[in-house]
Amino acid sequence: MTPSQTPTLPEAVQTLLTALTTEHQFEDNQIKTDAESLEHWGKDWTKHFAPAPTAIVFPKTTEQVQSIVKLANAHGIVLTPSGGRTGLSAGAVAADGEIVVSFDKMNRIGEFYPADRLVTIEAGVVTEQLQQFAEDKDLYYPVDFASAGSSQMGGNIGTNAGGIKVIRYGMTRQWVMGLTVVTGKGDILHLNRGMIKNATGYDLRQLFIGAEGTLGFVTEAQIKLERQPQDLTVMVLGMDEFSDVMNVLSAFQAKIDLTAFEFFDSVAVEKLMAHGQVQEPFESRTKFYTLLEFEAPYEPIMDKAMEVFESCMESGWVVDGVMSQSIAQAEELWKLREYISETISVFTPYKNDVSVLISHVPDFINDIDAIVSSNYPDFEVCWFGHIGDGNLHLNILKPDNMSKDDFFAECQVVNKHVFDTVKKYGGSVSAEHGVGMTKKPYLHYSRSETEIEYLKAIKKVFDPNNIMNRGKIFDA
Amino acid sequence: MTPSQTPTLPEAVQTLLTALTTEHQFEDNQIKTDAESLEHWGKDWTKHFAPAPTAIVFPKTTEQVQSIVKLANAHGIVLTPSGGRTGLSAGAVAADGEIVVSFDKMNRIGEFYPADRLVTIEAGVVTEQLQQFAEDKDLYYPVDFASAGSSQMGGNIGTNAGGIKVIRYGMTRQWVMGLTVVTGKGDILHLNRGMIKNATGYDLRQLFIGAEGTLGFVTEAQIKLERQPQDLTVMVLGMDEFSDVMNVLSAFQAKIDLTAFEFFDSVAVEKLMAHGQVQEPFESRTKFYTLLEFEAPYEPIMDKAMEVFESCMESGWVVDGVMSQSIAQAEELWKLREYISETISVFTPYKNDVSVLISHVPDFINDIDAIVSSNYPDFEVCWFGHIGDGNLHLNILKPDNMSKDDFFAECQVVNKHVFDTVKKYGGSVSAEHGVGMTKKPYLHYSRSETEIEYLKAIKKVFDPNNIMNRGKIFDA
Known part of the structure; x- marks a missing residue:
C-alpha cells in the first residue's frame, strides 16, 4: 500500500512518507498504513495500551533510518522503534499517532x-x-x-x-x-x-x-x-525453608561455576502439575525449588557437585533432589522452570519484575508475602525468578470470583506496597523488562529525583525535540 | 600547616580553604599548601608537565567532597582528583593553579x-x-x-x-x-x-x-x-612469524579458557637478558614470545593444553616452549613479561598504548614497523602487550647518540603516523591509559568530531562551570 492510498493521514506524516519514497529510495513495501499493520506493529506483548500509530516504516539501512529521523525532526513527528515486539513494559507501543520504525528489514x-x-x-x-x-x-x-x-x-x-x-x-x-x-x-x-x-x-x-x-x-x-558450554548438567533441588535456598546457592557457588541458579515455589509447581505437561520432580512436594546448571566436562566436577549436594542434604537444607543424566533429561528438568510463565497465564497474573541484592532476597520475599497475605488474603502469590542475580518475578494470581478490572485496580494498590518494599531494600522496580510506559509512574522508587533530572538533561543532548520514543521511561 | 600560614594563596582559594575548616569540619591535616606537598600531589607518573596546584585537600567523606565541589563552583576554582598518581596520561596532573582533591584519607x-x-x-x-x-x-x-x-x-x-x-x-x-x-x-x-x-x-x-x-x-x-582462580599454569612459547602468534592464540582459545595471553618481542627479551634479572626461556632466541596462563585444576585440562601445544609444534608455529610445574615457576615465567617496562625504562622509551581488533593486529604491527624502519632507521622498536585483547604497547627506544629533547620531538612526528595507522584500522589511541592531557591532541583519531561534540554536551550536563579536572580528555 502506498501513502497516497490513505487520505486520512495527517499532513505532516503524509509529507514525510512522500519524501521517503521520492527522495530516500523507500520502496512501496517499506511503508504500511493499513489498519491491520498499524494494529500489528503498533504494540508489544503489553496489553494495557491500545495501539494507534499513523504509519509503519521499514528502513533497510542506517542511512534510511537517519532520513526518517531528520524528516521527523523537521515535521515534528514522534517515532517509536519496533523490534520483535516481545516487550513487557510497553516500551515499543505506539499509542499516540507515532510513526513506527520497524527493524524487520534490517536483519542481516x-x-x-x-x-x-x-x-x-x-x-x-x-x-x-x-x-x-x-x-x-x-x-x-x-x-x-x-x-x-x-x-x-x-x-x-x-x-x-x-x-x-x-x-x-x-x-x-x-x-x-x-x-x-x-x-x-x-x-x-x-x-x-x-x-x-x-x-x-x-x-x-x-x-x-x-x-x-x-x-x-x-x-x-x-x-x-x-x-560453547560443555556438558551442561542440571540439578533440581527441593527445600522447605527459604533461608535454605540461599544456603544452597552459597554452598554450590563456593565450589562450582554455575551457569544458572533459578528459583520457583510450590504454587508454581502446583499449577504446572495441574497443567499436566511436566512431571513432578520428587515424590513429595516441597515449598521451594531451585534449578541449577553447570558445565561438567570432567569427572571431578561431577564428583564435587555430588559432594556439595550430599552435604546440603546432611545439613537438612535440601529435602530431595534430582540430577540430569543426559541432555534430554536436562531439557526435561528445564521445563519445570520454563513452562511456569505459560502455565500461570490462565490465572491472569499481575507480574512484577524486581531485583534487590541477593543478600536481601529472603527479607524482601518475607516482607512482600506478609503484606499480600495480611491485606489481600484472597490473592495467591507465585514466585519464580533468577535468584542468583537477585531478580524475582512476583506474580499475583487473580481470584476466580474477582473481575479482571477489579483485580488490576487492586494490584495497582498492591504495587505501591511492593515498590515501597523495593525502595526499602534499595532495589529496582524493573530488573530486566525496562520502564517503557508501564513502569514510568514508579521510576522514582528506584531513581532519585536528582538522578531523573540528569536523565532528562541527557535526553535533551541527544534528542532535543523529544521525538525518539516519546513518553517512555519518563516524560521529558 | 594551616591555610593562614600561606599568604601567597589566591584570595578565592584562601576563602575556600577557610570555609572548609570553619564550616565543614576539615582538620588541619586535611589541607596542605607547602611546596613539597604541592609537588608530590600535583602530578602522576607522567613527566611532561610541571605540577602547579595551589592547595591539596584530603576529604574524609562524600559530604566533604560535596562541600569542596560546591565551594569550588561558588568561587570559580578548578579541582583535580588525585588517587595513587600512577597514571600515564597526565589525567591527575594539576598544572594550572588547581586545588587537588586527594582521596588518600578515603581508604576504608x-x-x-x-x-x-x-x-x-x-x-x-x-x-x-x-x-x-x-x-x-x-x-x-x-x-x-x-x-x-x-x-x-x-x-x-x-x-x-x-x-x-x-x-x-x-x-x-x-x-x-x-x-x-x-x-x-x-x-x-x-x-x-x-x-x-x-x-x-x-x-x-x-x-x-x-x-x-x-x-x-x-x-x-x-x-x-x-x-579465586585454581592451579594457574603458565606457558611461554617462542615463534618466528607474527602470524603464528595469532595461530597459537586461536588454537589455545578453541580448547582452553585462557586467563592471560601476553606478547613480547625479541627486543624486549634482549633487554631483559642484558639486565640480568630473568633467565632466557629457551636455548635459542625467537622473534616473538607469548605467555599464556590458564586454570588447570583437573588433569584432563593439562592433557588438552599439552595436546594443543604439540599440535602447534607440529604445525611449525611454535619453535620452543616451556610450561610451569609449580607456582614458583609460574611466577618466574611471569617475570619475563612483568619486568619489561622497568628494564626498558633506561632506554628512555616513548610509549604508546593502542588497540585494534585482534584480527587487525598482524597488519597493524606490520604497518607500524614499516613506517618506523623506513623513516627512522635509527629507532629501535620494542613491542609488548595484551594481545588477547588487541592491546599493544609500542615502545620506541631512544638512540644513544640523540638528545632526549630531539628524540621526543621526533616521536611527536612518529605519533602522527602511528595514529593515522590506528585510525586506518578503526582502533583506539588509548587502550587503557586514558586521555588526560597527553592524548588530548589525538582524541579525534579515535572519536569523530560529532562524537566529541556529544562528549562536550554531556560534560556540560554534569559540570556546567567546567571545574572538574578541566583540560583533561578535551577542552570543554
Whole structure:
C-alpha cells in the first residue's frame, strides 16, 4: 500500500512518507498504513495500551533510518522503534499517532572476525538467529530467554536484556562491543567499533544500552561471542525453608561455576502439575525449588557437585533432589522452570519484575508475602525468578470470583506496597523488562529525583525535540 | 600547616580553604599548601608537565567532597582528583593553579555482602588492598596490573583500568556494580547500588567509569568479587612469524579458557637478558614470545593444553616452549613479561598504548614497523602487550647518540603516523591509559568530531562551570 492510498493521514506524516519514497529510495513495501499493520506493529506483548500509530516504516539501512529521523525532526513527528515486539513494559507501543520504525528489514548478519569472536549484526536480527549463527561457528551467544525466537537484538540492547544465564554470562551489555546509532538529532555515531579496550572518553555506547530507544535508535551492533558450554548438567533441588535456598546457592557457588541458579515455589509447581505437561520432580512436594546448571566436562566436577549436594542434604537444607543424566533429561528438568510463565497465564497474573541484592532476597520475599497475605488474603502469590542475580518475578494470581478490572485496580494498590518494599531494600522496580510506559509512574522508587533530572538533561543532548520514543521511561 | 600560614594563596582559594575548616569540619591535616606537598600531589607518573596546584585537600567523606565541589563552583576554582598518581596520561596532573582533591584519607573498606560477593569501598582504597581483602574472604579481585600496589580504585574506575587478566575477566567496568559520585554541580548520586539487573533508564554509572573525573568525582563504589582462580599454569612459547602468534592464540582459545595471553618481542627479551634479572626461556632466541596462563585444576585440562601445544609444534608455529610445574615457576615465567617496562625504562622509551581488533593486529604491527624502519632507521622498536585483547604497547627506544629533547620531538612526528595507522584500522589511541592531557591532541583519531561534540554536551550536563579536572580528555 502506498501513502497516497490513505487520505486520512495527517499532513505532516503524509509529507514525510512522500519524501521517503521520492527522495530516500523507500520502496512501496517499506511503508504500511493499513489498519491491520498499524494494529500489528503498533504494540508489544503489553496489553494495557491500545495501539494507534499513523504509519509503519521499514528502513533497510542506517542511512534510511537517519532520513526518517531528520524528516521527523523537521515535521515534528514522534517515532517509536519496533523490534520483535516481545516487550513487557510497553516500551515499543505506539499509542499516540507515532510513526513506527520497524527493524524487520534490517536483519542481516555482517562481517565475522574469528580471532575476535566478534560479529556485526543489524538491529533486526532475531536473538535465535544470532544464537544459530554462533552455533554454526562452533561458538555461543549466551544471552537467552523465553522470547529468543522472536525478540530482536535491537530491542535486547534497548532494554539490556538479561534472562536465564546472567549468573555466568552477565547482561546483554557485556556482549555489545560496538554500536551504530542514529541519535535523535539525526547524527550517525559508530561507537567503540568492537574494541575490548578503548579509554578515549565517555563510553556513549553504554548510554544507548538500556535507553529503550529514547536517545536514538540502534541500527547495527558488534557482538562478542563465547565458546560453547560443555556438558551442561542440571540439578533440581527441593527445600522447605527459604533461608535454605540461599544456603544452597552459597554452598554450590563456593565450589562450582554455575551457569544458572533459578528459583520457583510450590504454587508454581502446583499449577504446572495441574497443567499436566511436566512431571513432578520428587515424590513429595516441597515449598521451594531451585534449578541449577553447570558445565561438567570432567569427572571431578561431577564428583564435587555430588559432594556439595550430599552435604546440603546432611545439613537438612535440601529435602530431595534430582540430577540430569543426559541432555534430554536436562531439557526435561528445564521445563519445570520454563513452562511456569505459560502455565500461570490462565490465572491472569499481575507480574512484577524486581531485583534487590541477593543478600536481601529472603527479607524482601518475607516482607512482600506478609503484606499480600495480611491485606489481600484472597490473592495467591507465585514466585519464580533468577535468584542468583537477585531478580524475582512476583506474580499475583487473580481470584476466580474477582473481575479482571477489579483485580488490576487492586494490584495497582498492591504495587505501591511492593515498590515501597523495593525502595526499602534499595532495589529496582524493573530488573530486566525496562520502564517503557508501564513502569514510568514508579521510576522514582528506584531513581532519585536528582538522578531523573540528569536523565532528562541527557535526553535533551541527544534528542532535543523529544521525538525518539516519546513518553517512555519518563516524560521529558 | 594551616591555610593562614600561606599568604601567597589566591584570595578565592584562601576563602575556600577557610570555609572548609570553619564550616565543614576539615582538620588541619586535611589541607596542605607547602611546596613539597604541592609537588608530590600535583602530578602522576607522567613527566611532561610541571605540577602547579595551589592547595591539596584530603576529604574524609562524600559530604566533604560535596562541600569542596560546591565551594569550588561558588568561587570559580578548578579541582583535580588525585588517587595513587600512577597514571600515564597526565589525567591527575594539576598544572594550572588547581586545588587537588586527594582521596588518600578515603581508604576504608565498608560493608561486605557474602551472598552477592560484593563489597563497598571508598575511592582511595588501593588496588592491592582490595585484592588482599578479597583473598581474606577466599575470593578474588581480578583486575590486576603493575601499579596495583599504589593505584587507587577511584583512579582505576576513572580510567576503566584493564591490565593483564582482561581476556578472562574484562575491564574494571565489569566489576563496578555501584558508584557514589559527586557531580560537577555538587549533587551526590548513588548509582545502581550494587544490583546485577536494573533496567530503569540510562545507566549513569557507566558514564562515570572512564570519565577521568571530568563529570564528577567517584567517592565510593560497590565492587563485585570473583572466586579465586585454581592451579594457574603458565606457558611461554617462542615463534618466528607474527602470524603464528595469532595461530597459537586461536588454537589455545578453541580448547582452553585462557586467563592471560601476553606478547613480547625479541627486543624486549634482549633487554631483559642484558639486565640480568630473568633467565632466557629457551636455548635459542625467537622473534616473538607469548605467555599464556590458564586454570588447570583437573588433569584432563593439562592433557588438552599439552595436546594443543604439540599440535602447534607440529604445525611449525611454535619453535620452543616451556610450561610451569609449580607456582614458583609460574611466577618466574611471569617475570619475563612483568619486568619489561622497568628494564626498558633506561632506554628512555616513548610509549604508546593502542588497540585494534585482534584480527587487525598482524597488519597493524606490520604497518607500524614499516613506517618506523623506513623513516627512522635509527629507532629501535620494542613491542609488548595484551594481545588477547588487541592491546599493544609500542615502545620506541631512544638512540644513544640523540638528545632526549630531539628524540621526543621526533616521536611527536612518529605519533602522527602511528595514529593515522590506528585510525586506518578503526582502533583506539588509548587502550587503557586514558586521555588526560597527553592524548588530548589525538582524541579525534579515535572519536569523530560529532562524537566529541556529544562528549562536550554531556560534560556540560554534569559540570556546567567546567571545574572538574578541566583540560583533561578535551577542552570543554
